[in-house]
Amino acid sequence: MSRRLVKLRPKAKANWPDDDQQMHQQWTVKVEKAIPGSVKRVGVSMPPIAQAKYACPNRSRGCTWTFTPADMPLHVTECKFRSYGCIGSQLNVFRCDWTGMQHQIEDHLVNEHGMGELLSYNQCYWIVFSVDTPLSGIKLVDAFNRRFLFYTVSNVTLGMVYFVLICFGRRVEARQYYYEFEIRPQEGGGVRRIKFTEYCVSDCEDLGRVMAEERCAAVSFGKLKRFVHDGIVPFRFIVKRVEKRNEF
Numbered sequence: 001m002s003r004r005l006v007k008l009r010p011k012a013k014a015n016w017p018d019d020d021q022q023m024h025q026q027w028t029v030k031v032e033k034a035i036p037g038s039v040k041r042v043g044v045s046m047p048p049i050a051q052a053k054y055a056c057p058n059r060s061r062g063c064t065w066t067f068t069p070a071d072m073p074l075h076v077t078e079c080k081f082r083s084y085g086c087i088g089s090q091l092n093v094f095r096c097d098w099t100g101m102q103h104q105i106e107d108h109l110v111n112e113h114g115m116g117e118l119l120s121y122n123q124c125y126w127i128v129f130s131v132d133t134p135l136s137g138i139k140l141v142d143a144f145n146r147r148f149l150f151y152t153v154s155n156v157t158l159g160m161v162y163f164v165l166i167c168f169g170r171r172v173e174a175r176q177y178y179y180e181f182e183i184r185p186q187e188g189g190g191v192r193r194i195k196f197t198e199y200c201v202s203d204c205e206d207l208g209r210v211m212a213e214e215r216c217a218a219v220s221f222g223k224l225k226r227f228v229h230d231g232i233v234p235f236r237f238i239v240k241r242v243e244k245r246n247e248f
């Protein structure tokens with residue numbers, strides 16, 4: 001072992017949390033008891049149990065990743081090999097008991113739910129608006145050579161409408177994209193606009209919570225009413241990729 005490594009090791013140990021240090025000491029004592037002189041002889045400490053990595057439970061389905069016990073629960077919720085239900089059903093847009101894999105969901109939505117029409121770059125779309133009938137809908141979105149899901153839902157009790165852009169992928173992937181969303185009046189309706197710039201959210205996120213925390217475009221009925229024309233509200237959005245210079 002190089003001198004440099006020997007010098008660095010005690011410092012690294014000092015930075016471990018108390019539990020890890022304790023676990024490491026217990027491990028060292030156990031190994032030393034079982035094979036006297038081994039810890040000293042090998043000279044390299046094994047990582048404490050909390051640092052050890054284990055295979056993802058979806059290994060048999062194809063996941064080759066390993067995680068520490070602390071990081072595993074988060075991964076399991078977003079693992080692309082997890083058992084995957086129909087997102088349209090989970091969002092209560094329609095009923096469907098299909099289950100499969102995450103990479104099959106786009107084909108499923110197109111083939112089984114007739115969602116072949118893709119929203120694309122900066123086109124103008126609209127939603128039906130009603131103050132007393134809850135409405136919800138999903139549309140596939142084509143951007144950056146991947147599919148996103150545009151989800152709109154109204155809550156008549158709270159008097160709110162939410163617009164969420166869902167990314168089929170892990171949280172860290174979703175965080176690489178954001179959308180600029182704009183509600184505008186009909187042609188000739190003046191300069192008023194409602195604008196939002198928000199991150200996309202992963203399909204593994206608790207969307208009820210995303211909306212409750214307004215981590216999406218969230219507009220009150222009162223505000224939206226000013227943009228209604230013949231029962232519909234026009235809007236447009238653009239999906240963008242987060243560049244390093246956008247983050248400050």
Ligand SMILES: [Zn+2]
Nearest residue numbers: 056058063079
């Ligand atoms: Zn996995």
Ligand SMILES: [Zn+2]
Nearest residue numbers: 086088096098
């Ligand atoms: Zn389905």
